[in-house]
Amino acid sequence: MSNFWKALKRAARATVDSLGPGQYTVEAKKVTCPHCGHQEFAEGSAQLNTTGMTFIGLDWANKSAYTLLCSKCGHIEWFMQKPERL
Ligand SMILES: [Zn+2]
Numbered sequence: 001m002s003n004f005w006k007a008l009k010r011a012a013r014a015t016v017d018s019l020g021p022g023q024y025t026v027e028a029k030k031v032t033c034p035h036c037g038h039q040e041f042a043e044g045s046a047q048l049n050t051t052g053m054t055f056i057g058l059d060w061a062n063k064s065a066y067t068l069l070c071s072k073c074g075h076i077e078w079f080m081q082k083p084e085r086l
Contacts, residue, residue: 019043021071024083031083033070041068043083 021040024031032039044067066079 019085023086024068025086026079026081026083030086031068031077033073033075033077035075036070036073038070038072040071041077041083042071043068043085046078 021042023039024041024043030039031041033041045064046067047064063080066082068077068079068083070076
């Protein structure tokens, strides 16, 4: 788990990574991990305009998705809008 965490932290954008895990809301609702119920996440993003995503029909998005990684269990939530950090 620790190696995964380090790898993900390296992959995260530096400006976001420097903040560390935090609490977020999407559509005015606090984001809670559906697996463990934790409410602190590390924010990241992923490009969706890859060959694989086009193949499965998501090329309409052709943008970045936002990811929130649960800092407790490692579950990743995906959003197409930017979560607001509290
Ligand atoms: Zn969790």
